Amino acid sequence: MKKLAIFDIDYTITKKETLMELFKYVIKNDKRNVRFLPRAVFSGLMYSIKIYDEKKVKETFLKFIDKIHEKDLAELVKKFYDEKLQTILYEDALTMMKKLKSEGYDIYLISASPEFYINEFYKIKEVDKIIGTKFTFKEGIFTRKMEGENCKGQEKVRRLMEVIKNEKIEVDFKESYMFSDSLSDKPLLDLVGKPYLINYKKNHQIEILKWK
Template identity: 70%
Template sequence: MEKLAIFDIDFTITKKETLMELFKFMMHEDCKNIKFIPRAVFSGLMFVLKIYDERKTKETFLKFLDGIEAEELARIVKKYYKERLSKILYKDAIDKIKELKGKGYKIYLISASPEFYLNEMYAIKEVDKIIGTKFTIKDGRFIRSMDGENCKGEEKVKRLKEELEKEKIEVDFKNSYMFSDSLSDKPLFDLVGNPYLINFKKNHEYIKKLNWN
């Protein structure tokens, strides 16, 4: 049986929120993207007011990429990883990934952020699988329509088990690890024998804390 080391991404492996960093990167690449700032603010406000759920919020926010050719998107996200995303990784997170990979664990990154750019994190050679929220490519172009469900909470467990079943991997969950900055990942925490909260401000009754830099 395999043992997994599962990592959330935003604020667990990275110091900043990756989708917002992509937006800032796009504005830096082309100042015309500044015109999407009001939409970004609006989508965030609608989420805070609980008028939009996370699906609607992300689909609204991603207007700045709507209709872009898939080949151009691939070029952008590769450059985004190299110039920005790879620069905001916690050293302690990467060290832990390397440590557990060295002990024979399979490394899974599971996030609610969009998979189309998270896949660039396969550049971290220890990573075995990346699971994120999927978006639509239609007629060779990116469409800001979510493909399936937002990969958060119970959906993370569902997607993980689907991948394990597809690859016929049996897992020793009792001896597996889960790292996240948020209790929204409780379904994954409950799945493993070694759950850890990252940079969490409060004490938790059964989940240990780690502070990463």
């Protein structure tokens, strides 16, 4: 049976929210993209007053890369990882991955962030599987349309179980780990025998780890 060490990404293994960092990176590299800032603010406002759900927010927010060619997007996110993402990783998260990998755990990253850029985290040699929110491409062009549901909460569990079923693997969840900064991941935290909250600011019955 496999033992998993599951990690959320934003604010769990990274110090910042990665989708916003992508937006800032795109603006930094072409100041003309600042024209998308009002749309970003608007989508956040619509979410805060519960008019947009998270799916609608992401589809609206991603206008700044709308209709980009798949190969151009691949080049963009490669540079984004090399120049930004890898610089905002918690060293303690990487240390934990190395430790658990050496103890025979498979390392899974499961995030609500888009797969088209979090797949760059496969560059961390310990990572075995990445599961994130999927977006569609039509004839090689990015469409901003989410494929399925936002990979958050219970959807993370559903997607994990889908992978387990498709790959015909058996998992010892009692001996598995889950690391997250947020109780939105409670479905996954409840699934494993070894749950941990990362840099959580309130007291909680789940053990809290301070990562830097």
